[in-house]
Amino acid sequence: METNQPVDPSPAHKCGYVAIIGKPNAGKSTLINALMGQKMSIVTDKPQTTRHRILYLLSEDDYQLIVLDTPGLVEPRYHLHEIMMKNVQRAVEDADLVIFLTDTRTKIPDEEGLKLLGNKPSMLIINKLDLIDERQTLPLAEAYLRKHPFNEIIPVSALKGTNMDVVLKLMIEYLPEGPALYPKDMLSEHPNRFFVSEIIREKIFELFSNEIPYSTQVNIANYKEGDSHRKDVIDAEIVVDKKSQKGILIGKNGDAIKKVGQEAREDIEAFIGRPVYLQLFVKVREDWRNSTGLLNSFGYGKSS
Ligand SMILES: Nc1nc2c(ncn2[C@@H]2O[C@H](COP(=O)(O)OP(=O)(O)OP(=O)(O)O)[C@@H](O)[C@H]2O)c(=O)[nH]1
Ligand SMILES: [Mg+2]
Incomplete structure (x- = not known):
């Protein structure tokens, strides 16, 4: 039966939060910079570089991704570390999707870190693919899957930009429908x-x-x-x-x-x-x- 209802061809606008968590030095900040297409978060070869929960915005006409860089997961030794880990928890609580980042060279899943995911939609990103052969990521992916039911698993090289398009596309899929929460030309909440x-x-x-x-x-x-x-x-x-x-x-x-x-x-x-x-x-x-x-x-x- 034909109706006279006009069909809206444009998909609804999406907006939501994606938190990126993982051990120090896994490459969280490098991944964010690759997604943003410019250096925003500081990156060093030393662990525990990031200390804050840093809010970034990736906006297009039909979506706004609110991406949170977080400090690497550590066992607190100072009050500063406790605050840092609280900020990771808060980032996860707000998130519509949590990206758990691990280094290809990791051998054993970080079970303590996985506890933070709860039953949020989650994506395992195996980073630093440039350092090993892709087939070698399989045992790690399987070991992680045995510990947590990830919705997605993607090997990437944040440094070389490999598979960033796949990550971005999937991130957008997990966003709920909704209006933009920040101005579209804003890159970060921080001054x-x-x-x-x-x-x-x-x-x-x-x-x-x-x-x-x-x-x-x-x-x-x-x-x-x-x-x-x-x-x-x-x-x-x-x-x-x-x-x-x-x-x-x-x-x-x-x-x-x-x-x-x-x-x-x-x-x-x-x-x-x-x-x-x-x-x-x-x-x-x-x-x-x-x-x-x-x-x-x-x-x-x-x-x-
Ligand atoms: N080879 C290689 N190195 C990478 C890759 N991604 C990040 N790195 C390196 O890993 C180191 C740590 O990167 P960061 O982005 O600072 O890591 P992080 O997870 O944000 O670390 P914290 O802020 O300490 O939690 C840096 O020396 C990066 O250049 C990658 O895909 N391949
Ligand atoms: Mg960092």
């Missing part, structure tokens, strides 16, 4: 000053070894935006948790901190697209990673 502090932290992770990267926190003390004649002026304080670390960070004749400043400035300028004047200061705050007050004042509060 530039957050990314500036992250870039400085990335340089500290790259340039220092042992405990220094883990003992440092970067706060933006002042951020004065410039205009076409004047540079942005940024004052950042690097907090360390022991007096001895201050000397290491500054280095002989200030050489070490100068290198951090130079490398960070170049990346900050590329990120915000303007010249900046960056000044770094080093402060000691004993045992800041266990101080609720300091952690709050550093922004590791409710929505970090």
